[in-house]
Amino acid sequence: MDESAYPYRYETHCHTCWCSGCGISTPQEMARAYFEQGYAGIIVTDHFLLGNSCVDRSLPWREKMACYYNAYLAAKDWAEGKDFDVLFGIEHCYGNGKEVLTYGIDLDFLNAHEDIHLLPLSQYAALVHQAGGFLSMAHPFRDRSYINMAVGPQPEYLDALEVYNYHNRPVENQQAAVLARETGLPGTSGGDVHEDYSPAIGQAGVAFKRRVRTGTELVAELRRQDYGILVDGQLQPCRLA
Numbered sequence: 001m002d003e004s005a006y007p008y009r010y011e012t013h014c015h016t017c018w019c020s021g022c023g024i025s026t027p028q029e030m031a032r033a034y035f036e037q038g039y040a041g042i043i044v045t046d047h048f049l050l051g052n053s054c055v056d057r058s059l060p061w062r063e064k065m066a067c068y069y070n071a072y073l074a075a076k077d078w079a080e081g082k083d084f085d086v087l088f089g090i091e092h093c094y095g096n097g098k099e100v101l102t103y104g105i106d107l108d109f110l111n112a113h114e115d116i117h118l119l120p121l122s123q124y125a126a127l128v129h130q131a132g133g134f135l136s137m138a139h140p141f142r143d144r145s146y147i148n149m150a151v152g153p154q155p156e157y158l159d160a161l162e163v164y165n166y167h168n169r170p171v172e173n174q175q176a177a178v179l180a181r182e183t184g185l186p187g188t189s190g191g192d193v194h195e196d197y198s199p200a201i202g203q204a205g206v207a208f209k210r211r212v213r214t215g216t217e218l219v220a221e222l223r224r225q226d227y228g229i230l231v232d233g234q235l236q237p238c239r240l241a
């Protein structure tokens with residue numbers, strides 16, 4: 001791909017210590033790390049309630065949702081005046097260790113759907129899509145002890161597949177790429193970053209022709225399927241040959 005035609009790079013998969021139990025760095029530190037690496041922006045995708053979240057589950061629903069949104073807002077406030085875009089998302093675990101990166105939703109959506117995290121993927125996806133959101137399955141074939149490998153991806157409910165995750169084994173990314181080709185779904189790429197000093201920064205993400213400053217603009221660009229994905233720092237088409 002002509003990299004000069006896709007100059008705006010965004011991280012699609014990163015966590016903060018405010019909401020993700022595995023997070024090391026603050027929202028501000030994560031934003032700074034990507035800004036200094038030359039990215040145009042990040043999508044904050046902290047682990048949602050059934051995943052590795054550090055949000056207090058005993059809080060009322062709206063207070064829990066505010067925790068997620070406040071992490072995003074902290075990064076966004078840091079980026080104010082820096083020509084750096086910070087967008088909101090979540091990494092939702094829908095069971096068996098399987099997760100979907102969810103883009104194009106906001107606090108109003110989460111507040112309106114109490115206990116949405118308990119729904120099966122079919123119903124969760126229907127609500128997200130009704131709201132204009134977008135789903136890319138995170139690391140579809142990651143094989144770890146906490147993931148039930150007997151349960152496969154459900155591509156019929158997805159908009160994309162994360163075909164490159166920096167922390168996956170090569171064979172796991174290859175399996176995701178095969179499924180993308182078989183289903184015709186576009187690919188996304190994510191660093192799955194938890195700390196501001198991660199070597200994944202600069203190696204993963206998506207690259208657009210234009211800036212995306214809102215969740216609506218992000219979803220529109222992803223649906224247009226005219227973007228690149230970073231694979232070990234090299235730009236490739238989102239539609240795999």
